[in-house]
Amino acid sequence: MRWIxxxxxxxxxxxxxxxxxxxxxxxxxxxDKDFQLIAKNFAQIRNQLKITxxxxxxxxxxxEPEVKDEKDGEE
Amino acid sequence: MLGIRLFLIGILASxxxxxxxxxxxxxxxxxxxxxxxxxxxxxxxDQQELITQQKQDFKEIMAxxxxxxxxxxxxxxxxxDLDKRFNKNNRDFGKLALEKTGAIERIINKGSVAAARCxxxxxxxxxxxxxxxxxxxxxxxxxxxxxANPNYVPY
Numbered sequence: 562m563r564w565i566x567x568x569x570x571x572x573x574x575x576x577x578x579x580x581x582x583x584x585x586x587x588x589x590x591x592x593d594k595d596f597q598l599i600a601k602n603f604a605q606i607r608n609q610l611k612i613t614x615x616x617x618x619x620x621x622x623x624x625e626p627e628v629k630d631e632k633d634g635e636e
Numbered sequence: 637m638l639g640i641r642l643f644l645i646g647i648l649a650s651x652x653x654x655x656x657x658x659x660x661x662x663x664x665x666x667x668x669x670x671x672x673x674x675x676x677x678x679x680x681x682d683q684q685e686l687i688t689q690q691k692q693d694f695k696e697i698m699a700x701x702x703x704x705x706x707x708x709x710x711x712x713x714x715x716x717d718l719d720k721r722f723n724k725n726n727r728d729f730g731k732l733a734l735e736k737t738g739a740i741e742r743i744i745n746k747g748s749v750a751a752a753r754c755x756x757x758x759x760x761x762x763x764x765x766x767x768x769x770x771x772x773x774x775x776x777x778x779x780x781x782x783x784a785n786p787n788y789v790p791y
Contacts (some may be wrong), residue, residue, distance in 0.1 A: 564745050566733050566741045567742075593730030594730070596744075603751060610755065611783055612707065615704065619700050623693075
């Protein structure tokens with residue numbers, strides 16, 4: 562994924578560059594505030610993912626200890 | 637006279653038989669009590685084993701909980717750091733992007749790659765040697781050092 566910053570000054574140049582690269586000159590935009598919001602939301606989702614994943618690992622460790630033992634044995 | 641003797645012998649015989657039956661019953665009761673005692677001891681032993689296991693489980697749960705709280709704290713700090721990067725010293729991110737468009741574009745694209753790597757790590761991906769050994773600010777994943785760089789101590 563690539564972020565492109567468009568300002569009133571570089572807009573023309575950006576669209577021209579897109580056309581040169583064979584990309585449709587269409588961009589889906591965010592304001593600077595929305596960009597901050599999406600970055601923070603993404604970080605929160607990532608944090609929640611990490612917490613849920615760790616929790617799942619702990620439950621697995623508790624309820625399926627033999628799986629871990631078998632793996633250790635193979636190594 | 638003979639009648640009285642027979643009567644006494646009858647009573648005596650009944651007493652002997654009664655005593656015999658009573659002893660037999662006592663023996664039977666004793667056997668049942670012994671079996672019950674054995675079962676009780678087994679149950680107590682099982683319960684003690686269970687209590688020991690529960691104590692061990694409790695310790696492990698507390699340790700896991702503490703570790704989880706530490707993780708939540710570190711992740712929260714990562715989020716605060718991200719907020720600081722946008723708004724440190726009343727920084728206006730939009731204005732900055734207007735003034736230094738190319739530089740900010742490079743920074744957010746680099747950050748985007750780092751954030752994508754954070755998602756991989758959060759989903760269970762193994763850390764690379766480089767990530768594990770990172771101790772300097774220039775070496776870390778600035779989006780999520782708490783999970784990507786275990787040996788990094790903020791300075």
